[in-house]
Amino acid sequence: MKVIVDLCVVPMGVGVSVSPHVAACQEVIEASGLEYRMHAYGTNVEGPWDEVMAVVKRCHERVHQMGAPRITSTLKLGTRTDREQGMDDKVASVEALLGSRSSP
Amino acid sequence: MKVIVDLCVVPMGVGVSVSPHVAACQEVIEASGLEYRMHAYGTNVEGPWDEVMAVVKRCHERVHQMGAPRITSTLKLGTRTDREQGMDDKVASVEALLGSRSSP
Amino acid sequence: MKVIVDLCVVPMGVGVSVSPHVAACQEVIEASGLEYRMHAYGTNVEGPWDEVMAVVKRCHERVHQMGAPRITSTLKLGTRTDREQGMDDKVASVEALLGSRSSP
Amino acid sequence: MKVIVDLCVVPMGVGVSVSPHVAACQEVIEASGLEYRMHAYGTNVEGPWDEVMAVVKRCHERVHQMGAPRITSTLKLGTRTDREQGMDDKVASVEALLGSRSSP
Numbered sequence: 001m002k003v004i005v006d007l008c009v010v011p012m013g014v015g016v017s018v019s020p021h022v023a024a025c026q027e028v029i030e031a032s033g034l035e036y037r038m039h040a041y042g043t044n045v046e047g048p049w050d051e052v053m054a055v056v057k058r059c060h061e062r063v064h065q066m067g068a069p070r071i072t073s074t075l076k077l078g079t080r081t082d083r084e085q086g087m088d089d090k091v092a093s094v095e096a097l098l099g100s101r102s103s104p
Numbered sequence: 105m106k107v108i109v110d111l112c113v114v115p116m117g118v119g120v121s122v123s124p125h126v127a128a129c130q131e132v133i134e135a136s137g138l139e140y141r142m143h144a145y146g147t148n149v150e151g152p153w154d155e156v157m158a159v160v161k162r163c164h165e166r167v168h169q170m171g172a173p174r175i176t177s178t179l180k181l182g183t184r185t186d187r188e189q190g191m192d193d194k195v196a197s198v199e200a201l202l203g204s205r206s207s208p
Numbered sequence: 209m210k211v212i213v214d215l216c217v218v219p220m221g222v223g224v225s226v227s228p229h230v231a232a233c234q235e236v237i238e239a240s241g242l243e244y245r246m247h248a249y250g251t252n253v254e255g256p257w258d259e260v261m262a263v264v265k266r267c268h269e270r271v272h273q274m275g276a277p278r279i280t281s282t283l284k285l286g287t288r289t290d291r292e293q294g295m296d297d298k299v300a301s302v303e304a305l306l307g308s309r310s311s312p
Numbered sequence: 313m314k315v316i317v318d319l320c321v322v323p324m325g326v327g328v329s330v331s332p333h334v335a336a337c338q339e340v341i342e343a344s345g346l347e348y349r350m351h352a353y354g355t356n357v358e359g360p361w362d363e364v365m366a367v368v369k370r371c372h373e374r375v376h377q378m379g380a381p382r383i384t385s386t387l388k389l390g391t392r393t394d395r396e397q398g399m400d401d402k403v404a405s406v407e408a409l410l411g412s413r414s415s416p
Binding site for chain 2: 001013049053057060061064070072074075076077079080081
């Protein structure tokens with residue numbers, strides 16, 4: 001079962017700046033070899049369910065190791081059995097609709 | 105690593121009523137033996153990380169088996185290393201604050 | 209347009225304990241007169257869209273006033289035009305299915 | 313109060329393909345004049361709280377008008393009082409950390 005997730009890890013008890021923790025998660029995701037895209041409020045990751053979920057766990061472990069006593073994350077999880085669809089396909093299908101409407 | 109999650113599974117392509125799918129997920133969670141509390145927009149589940157995440161995966165598998173071609177779920181994930189805290193502790197600590205303010 | 213939301217407000221930069229901030233949000237919600245149910249990872253609130261969203265805004269304002277320099281919240285928003293359905297109806301329809309299966 | 317949100321609108325009861333509804337929401341957001349970035353599992357929007365929330369409401373209204381009898385959306389909401397920070401700043405601060413580590 002393939003999954004596309006959107007992961008946003010929020011360390012608590014480390015002050016107001018969390019970019020070092022977010023950067024550490026990016027390194028964890030990069031090291032996994034999975035496809036991913038960071039945005040301003042999370043990161044999309046796609047791949048086999050167990051591999052993606054192992055990455056989510058490693059992100060929590062890494063952020064705790066960096067000293068965060070508490071973490072709250074949000075995760076959206078998309079699976080489908082009717083057809084293969086990657087992250088870029090999702091964006092492309094919306095953009096195709098938008099493009100066809102705005103063309104002269 | 106213990107986790108408290110809030111899980112909301114949304115089957116797509118099955119029509120407007122999803123209570124059979126939600127009920128099936130409740131059965132999956134119940135069968136796991138983990139502590140849980142259903143509310144009107146999801147279910148809180150607590151336990152060891154791997155056990156909780158295995159339940160989330162089985163919910164997706166079960167809902168696909170019921171015929172849903174597509175699922176989008178939302179999951180909040182809370183972990184902490186500073187102390188043990190269960191679902192009921194979280195609610196109790198807020199209610200204690202509210203109660204002390206409203207007492208005469 | 210009526211809405212059922214699930215709101216989870218996370219203050220950042222205030223240390224690891226956030227129950228005072230969560231309790232303050234409960235007071236904001238209570239003062240609104242809207243129906244609500246707190247659980248271990250958020251609070252369900254139902255009512256007219258604009259009233260519910262005004263409450264969400266006041267929660268952010270109150271938590272900033274308490275000294276939190278940064279807040280990240282998660283909100284699920286459910287609307288429907290086919291029929292009226294309250295928070296308790298949602299839970300009841302799932303429990304009815306579960307109850308009918310487990311009866312002898 | 314300025315806010316950065318991440319919005320993901322999920323129409324229910326319209327079948328498995330929701331890209332027309334997502335495209336309609338993109339048009340609603342575009343028409344608002346607010347800054348936004350679409351990704352594979354939602355759209356980041358930034359601006360004054362009331363303007364951003366008005367866009368979220370119009371997205372629900374538009375998707376219901378398109379025939380969806382039910383919608384469930386997820387929204388992350390970030391506010392801060394300590395300093396101005398836009399969507400691109402958030403991404404840039406993480407990338408700066410990653411870049412400095414990977415440089416020779």
